Amino acid sequence: MDLIPYSRQSISEEDISLLIETIKSDLLTQGPKIGDFENSIANFFNVKYSVVCSSGTAALHLAYAALGVNHNSLGIVPAITFAATANAFRYQRADVQFCDVDPETGLILLDSLEECMANVSEKQKEECNVIAPVSFAGSVAPLDKCRNIAEKNNFFVVEDGCHSPGAWKENHQKKIIKSGACINTIASTLSFHPVKHICAGEGGAVLTNDPKVAEKAKKLRNHGINRPYNDSHEKPWYYEQEDLGWNYRLTDIQATLGMSQLQRLASSLETRRYLAQRYDQALAQSPFEEHITRPALEKGHAWHLYVIKFKDYKLRDLAYKFFKSKNILTQIHYIPLYKHPYYSKDLGELNLPGAESFFKCCLSIPLYPELTEIEQNRVMDTLEQFLNRK
Numbered sequence: 001m002d003l004i005p006y007s008r009q010s011i012s013e014e015d016i017s018l019l020i021e022t023i024k025s026d027l028l029t030q031g032p033k034i035g036d037f038e039n040s041i042a043n044f045f046n047v048k049y050s051v052v053c054s055s056g057t058a059a060l061h062l063a064y065a066a067l068g069v070n071h072n073s074l075g076i077v078p079a080i081t082f083a084a085t086a087n088a089f090r091y092q093r094a095d096v097q098f099c100d101v102d103p104e105t106g107l108i109l110l111d112s113l114e115e116c117m118a119n120v121s122e123k124q125k126e127e128c129n130v131i132a133p134v135s136f137a138g139s140v141a142p143l144d145k146c147r148n149i150a151e152k153n154n155f156f157v158v159e160d161g162c163h164s165p166g167a168w169k170e171n172h173q174k175k176i177i178k179s180g181a182c183i184n185t186i187a188s189t190l191s192f193h194p195v196k197h198i199c200a201g202e203g204g205a206v207l208t209n210d211p212k213v214a215e216k217a218k219k220l221r222n223h224g225i226n227r228p229y230n231d232s233h234e235k236p237w238y239y240e241q242e243d244l245g246w247n248y249r250l251t252d253i254q255a256t257l258g259m260s261q262l263q264r265l266a267s268s269l270e271t272r273r274y275l276a277q278r279y280d281q282a283l284a285q286s287p288f289e290e291h292i293t294r295p296a297l298e299k300g301h302a303w304h305l306y307v308i309k310f311k312d313y314k315l316r317d318l319a320y321k322f323f324k325s326k327n328i329l330t331q332i333h334y335i336p337l338y339k340h341p342y343y344s345k346d347l348g349e350l351n352l353p354g355a356e357s358f359f360k361c362c363l364s365i366p367l368y369p370e371l372t373e374i375e376q377n378r379v380m381d382t383l384e385q386f387l388n389r390k
Helices: 013-023 032-045 056-067 084-091 110-118 143-152 211-220 252-262 265-283 314-325 341-347 353-361 373-388
Strands: 049-053 074-078 095-099 129-131 155-160 168-170 176-178 187-191 204-208 306-310 362-365
Touching: 013 252, 032 049, 032 204, 032 252, 049 056, 049 211, 056 084, 056 155, 056 187, 056 204, 056 211, 074 084, 084 095, 095 110, 095 341, 110 143, 129 143, 143 155, 204 211, 252 265, 265 306, 265 373, 306 314, 306 353, 314 362, 314 373, 353 362
Parallel strands: 074 095, 074 129, 129 155, 155 187
Antiparallel strands: 049 204, 168 176, 187 204, 306 362
């Protein structure tokens, strides 16, 4: 049988045609496509500024660094996320504290966040500190409530929105909270990795409504270099390195692909939501409902991942192996970050109950726009075979 991955990129003929056109052009990196892509992103998310860069990790690093995160800073990160959310703080030599997550959704747990804040000293609150909620799997984090907690404690909020472009959620006051809109955050970040909604091969973006953050991020992505003069000046070639930055530039080739993909984001989201609804309908039936907890079918969910949870956690690893034996790939999102040796050697043994519960039971099953109904049925048939095995 053909392999069914847990996720994969979707490349159209139009993508390929536009890429060929760019490859034949005079500029392959830092040409006109960069500005075009940034403007398209800013317009889509209705923010003032977009700064594209080489990866989602680079976007997080640029956002933190542009705010002024340094060796005196503290970053608070939900334990269920990819390593980059925390690592980018460590690149700036900041301390990282892990916050628990809701055991049902994997989203940042506000009670745990309040507990983290209670342990932050008044002296520490004078530094440049950041809460980094993750809009996990495509569900928007409680950004408005994170902002309220942050403001009381002199923290910034930077959303890791790499799973959730185009996602939205209605809060208890019936207000729409949009991922990436930067209404409740100083900045949000995107990833253009192949398994994400917008594929550019690799890449990322910092979104913000703050001109200083945008200017700083743009400078830092290019070695900290500033070019103060325009073409009319007697020395238009002159430049100065004002900060120690990095080579986090995106190429015109990547920007071309990303811009083409962005134009299809709405239809991609529609397909993901349709496939998630099919999964939901199937999992509501026997024998699945006896063994599986399915994710809530939220209206504005972006469905980067479809994460099922086994009521008996002992079944999760067996299911992973069973799927693989049938040429279907699944994935675990994620091992709590405090369990990784890099963090555990400094933080010691941690046990956040929500993160532990989510991790032990979670399994991401295949979901991507080009997943066919036949392939999706095969996934469900395989899961049924697993649950009915003797």
